[in-house]
Amino acid sequence: MRAWVVSGPGRLDAVELPVPQPAADELLVRIRACGVCRTDLHVRDGDLPPHRSPVVPGHEAVGVVVAAGPLAQAHPVGSRVGIPWLRRTCGTCRYCARGRENLCPSSQYTGWDADGGYAEYATVPDAFAYALPQGYSDAEVAPLLCAGIIGYRALRRAEVPPGGRLGIYGFGGSAHLTAQVALGNGAVVHVLTRSEAARVLALRLGASSAGEAYGRPPEPLDSAILFAPVGDLVPVALEALDAGGTLSIAGIHLTAVPELDYQRHLFRERTVRSVTANTRDDGRAFLAAAERLRIEATVTPYPFERADAALDDLAADRVDGAAVLVLPGSG
Secondary structure, three states, X not given: OEEEEEEEOOEEEEEEOOOOOOOOOEEEEEEEEEEEOXXXXXXXXXXXXXXXXXXXXXXXXXXXXXXXXXXXXXXXOOOEEEEOOEEXXXXXXXXXXXXXXXXXXXXXXXXXXXXXXXXXXXXXXXXXXXXXXXXXOHHHHHHHHXXXXXXXXXXXXXXXXXXXXXXXXXXXXXXXXXXXXXXXXXXXXXXXXXXXXXXXXXXXXXXXXXXXOXXXXXXOEEEEEEOOOOOOHHHHHHHHEEEEEEEEEOOOXXXXXXXXXXXXXXXXXXXXXXXXXXOHHHHHHHHHHHHHHOOOOOEXXXXXXXXXXXXXXXXXXXXXXEEEEEXXXXX
């Protein structure tokens, strides 16, 4: 099969690999589309060194089940499924027992610990694959599998009060989906991002304002989510919070955070929270919300052969919404 692998820092190479064989509890999926996530960029560039090398990146993969191990019974052959970031957890540690499997110390991730969706075929544990909402093409649904799910967890962590004022810093693949969920739940959304095209998209989707990344929103914020992997924005977002506000930091990687001033940034019970992966409950809840609210995924499609260009464009902020690799047979 054709695939792309990260073979070293800054290197994404087109290769031929054997079609993988599913383990007893796994599905073999013929990939039809795969979202291009900023985490893939961090893996390629060495910000997140791969746990195996070489590794096929990609964890927003959509495809059709073509074979299954004897213990895989939830998704029959012919089903359309999604392959997400969270690949496995132990199921027995104290975090898994408490419903916080995203913190499992034995967790494994698609495109980092195991080969992912920048390939014509991939495997996924049956228990971690998602049934997909109706009414979305393969390319439209792909970004929901990480950008959407992680954004949804970040939104939960931000604890936006009913009718509250939410600031979103950075407005790419994840943020533009999260904003729609927040708007659908009645929040007032203010977007702050360096991309003019992203500001236009934010206003079209219903944001009350869209300004420069380091600017001030037009009113104090009850909550904020930082999607841009830029530590310099942490004090900016904290200073924009009203008393009692919460900043949720969504990324898996963040550049250095500057020194904070207690009085300006943290006093009056402002809270900073990180986000680590997601649980399967997060994924199921978000996909149900996406179908109910008819979340619009703005995608920029790339042919599979241009995966390297898609990552380069993402790094340079040349992508509107989410980039998606499209393979033959995509619908």
